[in-house]
Amino acid sequence: MVLSTFNGIINIMIIPKKIIRSKRKSIALVVNSEGELIVRAPYYVNTSTIMGFVEAKQNWLRRQCSAVVAAKSKFCNITMSEGDIVKFLGEEYTISLCDVDNIILYGTYIKVPFAYSCAQLTAWLKEKALALLQKRVSYYSIVMGVLPKEVKISGARTRWGSCSFNNNINLAWHLIMCPLAVIDYVVVHELSHISNKSHDRAFWQRVAEILPNYREQEKWLKTNRKLMEVL
Ligand SMILES: [Zn+2]
Known part of the structure; x- marks a missing residue:
């Protein structure tokens, strides 16, 4: 990624991680689950044409990348830290480490005894x-x-x-x-x-x-x- 500033706002220019050429007839942009841009292009299209295409699609690419980031944060590993999210019957509960004997669901919180392990x-x-x-x-x-x-x-x-x-x-x-x-x-x-x-x-x-x-x-x-x- 290339960082540039525009009107005081940091704009991220999303550039391809990989360009895969094949017998295909059109250029396709794919943002993978790691948030990387993979470009598929025909053999006969040169790199500067591809880069022009990528530049023209920056707004769309930014939306794709932020969707990937949002999807990733949805599935954060539970480390038994204050603020971790535990899903229970489809609802989200925030871990609150408390002076309690057992785990209790309380509003949107899951109260967990101090020093409780993941196990x-x-x-x-x-x-x-x-x-x-x-x-x-x-x-x-x-x-x-x-x-x-x-x-x-x-x-x-x-x-x-x-x-x-x-x-x-x-x-x-x-x-x-x-x-x-x-x-x-x-x-x-x-x-x-x-x-x-x-x-x-x-x-x-x-x-x-x-x-x-x-x-x-x-x-x-x-x-x-x-x-x-x-x-
Ligand atoms: Zn089955």
């Missing part, structure tokens, strides 16, 4: 996840007329839920950070696998019968995947 917060969240997920599984088992063999809470950071060949259901404890509608979708998804192990048309039809808006929750899970890595 202790994880244990608390896991306990809440287990209690809630068991209730939601029981409820939807009745609604859907299916019975899972066993329900376990997992620490997997790669998947929100799974259903084994033997109908054992695993649900990630990180789900407790998600809104209830999202939790319900994962529960319904895995319970639907009891009678159908594939993701065929009939499977999605079954999910839609129970939760007609399931696509919204599916999309939420995709854009919030990084939640599984904050703690």
